[in-house]
Amino acid sequence: MFYRAKNGSVRVGNSEMDYISFGNGNRDLIMLPGLGDGLTTVKGMALVFSVLYRIYAKEFRVYVFSRKNHMQEGYSTREMAKDQAEAMATLGISKADVIGISQGGMIAQYLAIDYPDLVNRLILAVTSAKPNEITEEVVGAWMEMASQGNYRDLMIDTAEKSYSESYLKKYRLFYPLLGRMGKPKSFKRFLIQAASCIAHDAYAELDKIICPTLVIGGDCDKIVGPASASVIADKIKGSELFIYKGLGHAAYEEAKDFHERVLNFFMR
Numbered sequence: 001m002f003y004r005a006k007n008g009s010v011r012v013g014n015s016e017m018d019y020i021s022f023g024n025g026n027r028d029l030i031m032l033p034g035l036g037d038g039l040t041t042v043k044g045m046a047l048v049f050s051v052l053y054r055i056y057a058k059e060f061r062v063y064v065f066s067r068k069n070h071m072q073e074g075y076s077t078r079e080m081a082k083d084q085a086e087a088m089a090t091l092g093i094s095k096a097d098v099i100g101i102s103q104g105g106m107i108a109q110y111l112a113i114d115y116p117d118l119v120n121r122l123i124l125a126v127t128s129a130k131p132n133e134i135t136e137e138v139v140g141a142w143m144e145m146a147s148q149g150n151y152r153d154l155m156i157d158t159a160e161k162s163y164s165e166s167y168l169k170k171y172r173l174f175y176p177l178l179g180r181m182g183k184p185k186s187f188k189r190f191l192i193q194a195a196s197c198i199a200h201d202a203y204a205e206l207d208k209i210i211c212p213t214l215v216i217g218g219d220c221d222k223i224v225g226p227a228s229a230s231v232i233a234d235k236i237k238g239s240e241l242f243i244y245k246g247l248g249h250a251a252y253e254e255a256k257d258f259h260e261r262v263l264n265f266f267m268r
Contacts, residue, residue, distance in 0.1 A: 005046035010090050012083045015070040018043040019087070022050035023057035027120075028093050029266070031064045032084070034102030034126075035139075035197060036158075038190030040182060041066035055259045059267060063093070071192045077103070077200045081110035085118060097266045099123040101252055102224070103193060109202040109232075112209045121266050122209065125216040126249050128228040129235065130203035138223050143194045146187040152178055161222045162250040206235035213239040214265045216258075218251040240265075 005022040018041040023029075031053070033042070042049070042064050049064055056062050068083055084107060088096070097120050100108025105127025112119045128135060138161055145154040155178040159168065184190070213236050217229025233241035242261065244251040252258050 005050035007044055007046045009043075010087045012068050012086050012090075015068040017068045017083065017087050018066040019063055019091075020046035020049055021061060021063045022046060022053075023060050023062040025056075025058060025060035025062075027060050028096035029056055029060035029062045030084075030088070030093070030096045030098045031062065032098070032100040032104030032107050033064065033066070034104050035190070035193055037066050037103070038193035039184050039187075041069070053259070055263055059263070060097070063091070063096075067189075067193065071189060073192060075192050075196060077106040077196050077202070078110045078114070080107045080196070081114060084111055085115045088118060094118070095120050097121045097123075099125065099262060100127060101125045102127055102249065103197050103200075106197065106200045106202070109206065109209070112211060112213075113202060113205050116208070116210055119211050122211050122213045123216065123262055123265060124213065124229075124232060125252050126218060126221060126224060126229075127232070128200070128224040129206055129232045130201045131198060132225050132228065134225040135223065136198050139194050139197050143191055146190050146194070149187065151183040162248060164220065164247055164250075164254060167250070167254055203231070203235060206232060207237060209236050209239075212265075212268075214262075215239055215241050216244070216251065216261070217241075218244045218247040218249060220246060220248040221251075223249040 007020055009016040009018050020042050053062060067080055095118060098108050105124040108122060108124060109129060112122050142154055156175055215229045215233040219226045229241060229243060233239045244255050247254050
């Protein structure tokens with residue numbers, strides 16, 4: 001079935017926020033991507049995403065949001081959630097199911113905490129709720145690479161930290177190509193978003209999340225740590241927890257049943 005895909009942008013404060021939408025459903029689904037958004041936004045990706053995530057298109061009108069285009073230094077995940085709420089209001093989205101992946105999950109935490117009326121059901125995938133040494137070390141190293149303009153090593157280290165060994169064995173041959181495509185004109189956006197990941201600390205307020213919540217993690221996560229999902233689930237009353245065995249931060253890409261699991265939770 002054909003699902004019309006749309007590229008758009010919405011005004012948020014003094015900036016624009018890129019988003020894409022697709023699907024014919026009667027319910028709204030918000031998808032918030034991870035730190036990779038700091039290198040390239042979803043602009044122009046509507047058709048690609050509508051194919052990749054077509055499993056949701058029958059039941060939902062799907063929106064995938066980037067962070068706003070122009071960010072100030074010190075821009076926090078809580079401020080990102082505030083801007084996300086403003087974008088939803090502008091687009092007439094009054095209540096939605098929300099899935100946040102990695103940094104997107106950090107933003108989703110504050111969206112559910114500060115704007116509970118906007119979130120129907122919530123999924124927090126491969127994310128964390130408070131600073132930890134693993135994230136500080138890994139993301140800190142990425143910030144150093146970005147500061148030096150070392151895009152190739154940034155991409156390779158991201159892959160090495162995200163995927164399972166069996167997956168990497170198939171794709172390491174493509175590493176020489178990673179530094180040649182997609183390099184941003186500036187790393188400023190990435191550096192601001194990376195700093196917000198390291199500083200993110202919503203743990204003490206997670207008990208304010210009242211909507212049905214599913215927390216998904218990987219027991220080999222080398223970016224937020226294998227314990228982060230359990231820490232979140234223990235703090236959110238009534239939440240569910242699922243851990244992928246043998247997978248890490250990219251469980252949302254590697255696990256064949258990930259999107260079916262997400263859809264089943266949202267459709268209960």
